Amino acid sequence: MSVPRTIVVGGGLAGLSAAHTLLEHGKNVLLLDKMPSLGGNSVKASSGINGAGTAPQQALDIQDSVEVFFADTAASAGPDLARPALITALTANSAGAIAWLAGTFGVDLSVVSRLGGHTAARTHRDPGGAPGWTITSALMKRLTADTARAEIVKSARVVRLLEDAGSVVGVEYEAGGALVEARGTVVLATGGYAADFRPGGLLAQHRPELLPLSTTNGEHATGDGARLATALARPAGLCDLDQVQVHPTGFVDPARPDAKTKFLAAEALRGAGALLLDAHGARFVDEVGRRDVVTAAMQAAAGPVRLVLGTAAAEEVRSHCGFYASKGLMKRYADAAAFAADTGIPLESIRATFASYSSYASGAEMDPFARATFRNASYTAEEPLHVAIITPVVHYTMGGLAVDAHARVLTADSATPIPGLFAAGEVIGGVHGRNRLAGSSLLEAVVFGRLAGEGAAKA
Ligand SMILES: Cc1cc2nc3c(=O)[nH]c(=O)nc-3n(C[C@H](O)[C@H](O)[C@H](O)COP(=O)(O)OP(=O)(O)OC[C@H]3O[C@@H](n4cnc5c(N)ncnc54)[C@H](O)[C@@H]3O)c2cc1C
Known part of the structure; x- marks a missing residue:
């Protein structure tokens, strides 16, 4: 009997983390990315990835805890938009995420600094100072090598989620001028919308006063995940779309x-x-x-x-x-x-x-x-x-798909999980409330990528 294949849409850090977690759980993966190369915004990250209670912190005698990281994240998110369940998922899994990157992929994250809004030094980076590239390329390299179990299709833009009786059962994507269908549980990891400057796009709808600004994001960051999941017969919920981080x-x-x-x-x-x-x-x-x-x-x-x-x-x-x-x-x-x-x-x-x-x-x-x-x-x-x-x-979009603490995408009407659909990384909303702390997005990509991979593997 052939091993079921899970579809991961997006080859940034969230998608790669989900893909590797699926492989760890014995599943096969089809990873689709609309760009000619993988990496998304993840390869650009230059400050680092957060973790509380990590081995590098202990080696440097840095006092920190999940509780303090939670408190910093909740304070930054704001009293009205802090969602304790999502913040707990982010912070409680942070040391595990750093250990996974170091242990499984050999990424050296031994440099730890204290950045704005953090009570302790907890943003980890490599000695070379290019953490996004160092982390993401390590995951890309290993996934690309596993040709038996992971198929990667680049320049493949997902244009529709396939549905059957209220469940998501696959995707339709454009590649080489053709439309192709692929069947399986879906993890959306398409990134945010900080480059969606199109007329009628998500920035125009929710933060039109930001349209004159420039962006740090790649051209792929156009909010595709939100559009795909809200086009379902029973649409996904969205949250905090007006929360856009200006760096x-x-x-x-x-x-x-x-x-x-x-x-x-x-x-x-x-x-x-x-x-x-x-x-x-x-x-x-x-x-x-x-x-x-x-x-x-x-x-x-x-x-x-x-x-x-x-x-x-x-x-x-x-x-x-x-x-x-x-x-x-x-x-x-x-x-x-x-x-x-x-x-x-x-x-x-x-x-x-x-x-x-x-x-x-x-x-x-x-x-x-x-x-x-x-x-x-x-x-x-x-x-x-x-x-x-x-x-x-314009740098980062806090808003996005409504998910629970298991990376399951929730419906707009009843906030219940949509069977067959998970999401991770910047495409999801609500983790950071009003303001994302530096270093917490790479972390969100790894933590929710892992959660989505686990959930999809069991689905
Ligand atoms: C310059 C810069 C520096 C940053 N520095 C840091 C930092 O130091 N620390 C930190 O925590 N965060 C940082 N961030 C934020 C962080 O890098 C991103 O939020 C994070 O990497 C997002 O990861 P992701 O996997 O969700 O999305 P991405 O890495 O953006 O990947 C999304 C992928 O999905 C693909 N995709 C999109 N739509 C489709 C579609 N329809 N079909 C198929 N594929 C699709 C895209 O092509 C892309 O490859 C930085 C961001 C930028 C721009």
């Missing part, structure tokens, strides 16, 4: 300042101690505060806003800086005088900002923006500086 730090490329897709200045830069300065050379916010808070402060500040790294901070994220400089997104100045001369910011303002920042960092004075942690805090006017112009960009 404060998209790079403005001096060669293409109006480009619709922008590189992200990784959260890790601010985690390493980067300052944000306005057009007058003054700070205006706690740089490691939550993304929504930092974005609002930037929009109120005198622009252009610049991200500035001193020598110690730049050293901590050396590979990031080298990459951004190679793309023409970041400039290195020999000292503050050179920075001032190039930008027109008065040198005295920069000196004053550095001096007051040192005083806040040493505890001699209170930071007026209530910054509490100061990493690599020494800034002098004499040291080399790495500088980039930044702007807020």
